[in-house]
Amino acid sequence: MKQLALSMLRTPSRVAGAGVGVRSLATKAGGTTKLFINGEFVESQASEWIDVRNPATQEVVTRVPRSTQKELDEAAHSAELAFKSWRRTSILTRQRKMLDLQHAIRGNMDRLAHSIVAEQGKVLGDARGDVLRGLQVVESMAGITEYLLGHKLEVSADMDTYTVREPLGVVAGICPFNFPAMIPLWMFPVALATGNTCLLKPSERDPGAAMMLAELCRDVGIPDGVLNVVHGSHETVDFLTGDPRVRAVSFVGGDKAGKHIYERATSHGKRCQANLGAKNHAVVLADADRDHAINAIVGAAFGAAGQRCMALSVAVFVGEAGDWIPEIVERARRLRVDGGLEEGADLGPMISPQALQRASELIQSAADEGATVLLDGRGVQVPKYPNGNFLGPTVIDGATSAMQCYQQEIFGPVLTCVRVASLDEALALVNSNRYGNGASVFTQSGSSARRFQSEVEAGQVGINVPIPVPLPMFSFTGNKGSFLGDTNFYGRAGVSFYTQLKTVTSHWRRQAGVAEGAAVHMPTHT
Structure with a gap:
């Protein structure tokens, strides 16, 4: 299964209505979308399935499973185990994986775009733009060494205080249908580059691009379990927002779902960032x-x-x-x-x-x-x-x-x-x-x-700019009723969301062994 070809993620066929002989992630009627757990594409044992239809033709492109409780547990367990080693992977190694991933995505842009056309309905040029705007986030994460720089200050004689940013652990991403490539790429590359592992739930309406991105992650050597992809609807969302192994949840979508996800995640002690509706x-x-x-x-x-x-x-x-x-x-x-x-x-x-x-x-x-x-x-x-x-x-x-x-x-x-x-x-x-x-x-x-x-x-x-979405060196900064949470997506805000600050105060005396009396008052570092 490790050598599964990209075209075999789902049974290939001609894209419905394409007018050209393009092979894509589309399937023949009755084909299924797999789970991605611990580096393997796994056929779900679900008893319930969701039809994904080409919006231009109503042809069933694929069927998406409502992941079973066992499958969700396996994915979370895989992510939890992988975090133990991934968090200790050097920042230069994680940076290298982001560079490799951006190269792989750029080389597969047309295939990703054709999948988006078949499942979401966008015109091809706009589908390519969907991939490109997500790719820019991956490229920005190649600068993760800059984003994770800390601060250091000598606060007293022989005493230093410095800050480090550490990953949270297992995080989750819940994605909408309208940007099948861009929104997953807002989430998991930032999470992975900062040392977290991720459970990703693409939209059940158009999961193909996310599955291709998972394959590309595996192809560039991102270790098993670091990224897992699960499917489903309300039950999967409730698992991701309630399971204690998940430390943070990212969501983009509508008001009703977003408010439910934010309230449920925060009530379980998780961080949550949720982009909601707009006007x-x-x-x-x-x-x-x-x-x-x-x-x-x-x-x-x-x-x-x-x-x-x-x-x-x-x-x-x-x-x-x-x-x-x-x-x-x-x-x-x-x-x-x-x-x-x-x-x-x-x-x-x-x-x-x-x-x-x-x-x-x-x-x-x-x-x-x-x-x-x-x-x-x-x-x-x-x-x-x-x-x-x-x-x-x-x-x-x-x-x-x-x-x-x-x-x-x-x-x-x-x-x-x-x-x-x-x-x-x-x-x-x-x-x-x-x-x-x-x-x-x-x-x-x-x-x-x-x-x-x-x-x-x-x-x-x-x-004089109609859609002022900032590039990834900044952050997506919707506010008021369009956002729930304290920390926005991608850029420095995204890095802050997926990390926690630790301050370290160290004292290395120049005159070791000199006797001092015990101090019982509040230290002032003077």
């Missing part, structure tokens, strides 16, 4: 570069079929900037909705019929509550894929903050437009929203931009 705003001032602002809004609102936690879902037009909305509609109308591997496709299907139905109902609610649906993507026809979960770009005008289309995260290719009279009004609107992932302003005024960045209550701010 990201772009404030457009009339002095903005019109063409740049319109293109940026269209790309950020409709890319990935709007299934991004940083999707730009609300555009706030100040004054005369509202006159640009018809042009946004026309550019959005020209976007091509199609299968992810079709040439020229701009956005693919939504993840499931249920997601499509929910987004469609929120569009209807906007019309019912008095907004105007200027561009309605419901019922879009994609002839080659009649069974796909397709929703075309949709633009809603005249929305208010009281409407459902504004209050709820639609998580689809829907742009809600709000008109206000001033920057004051725009800031008040953004700041009254319960979410705080990101907000952007489009302007050519330095003073307006400076005021916006200073006063807006969002963790990630863009100035």
Whole structure:
């Protein structure tokens, strides 16, 4: 089993609807996704399975097991045993593994991307971007030697105090469907580089990319048990958040699941970082570069079929900037909705019929509550894929903050437009929203931009940038209702999350053997 070829992780077949003879992680109907425990790909003994369907065709790509209690225990035990040796592995060795892993991922980027297209539905270019943004985190972990530097100070004669960062132990990552490669790569490379071992649960909707990443970890020599991959739904989540062997939990996903995971993990004494929902705003001032602002809004609102936690879902037009909305509609109308591997496709299907139905109902609610649906993507026809979960770009005008289309995260290719009279009004609107992932302003005024960045209550701010997600030398810094926890993902914050500080005070006397009386008062180190 150690020599299992990458293409044998699951039975290979042509990607449904690809139009080309691509071999990928997709399976024939009835194929199964394995567990990855102690360096082995293991066929689950589960009695219940979850169908993974290609969102463009409804073809069953694979079946994912609801891991048994025994399998979860074996994975946790493997991680616990591996931690004893992995934590003592030199930092240079761990750094070398990150360098090898980034090279392996880069060499398999297209295969990872094709898996994402088949299971998640993204267009191929966006799927490659999914892999690339995760790869950047791995590359940043090649600098783990810098991240783990401590501090040292001679605090008294012959006495030094210094700090070291030590790993926690076994940690868990619980991933969403919308970034099958990037989000796992936010988690386990940081955990492993800092000396932890990891239990990873990919989304049961699209686990293929995570399984390929596990294989690549094994190929580059990351030891058995350091990374384990388990599957399932609520029962698996409850195991990871409750088992005493797990010291910390990372989660990205929706509000309901995130709040449950955070509350359960912290009630069991674990660290937890949880990225939740979002409602990201772009404030457009009339002095903005019109063409740049319109293109940026269209790309950020409709890319990935709007299934991004940083999707730009609300555009706030100040004054005369509202006159640009018809042009946004026309550019959005020209976007091509199609299968992810079709040439020229701009956005693919939504993840499931249920997601499509929910987004469609929120569009209807906007019309019912008095907004105007200027561009309605419901019922879009994609002839080659009649069974796909397709929703075309949709633009809603005249929305208010009281409407459902504004209050709820639609998580689809829907742009809600709000008109206000001033920057004051725009800031008040953004700041009254319960979410705080990101907000952007489009302007050519330095003073307006400076005021916006200073006063807006969002963790990630863009100035003429529609999706201001920072690169991994920084950290993902959503706040307010978009985040639960004290320490954010990747970068220095991520390293802090997966490590604990230890201070050491040492006293090496220059005049050994000189008799001193015992001191019973509080030491002052003077």
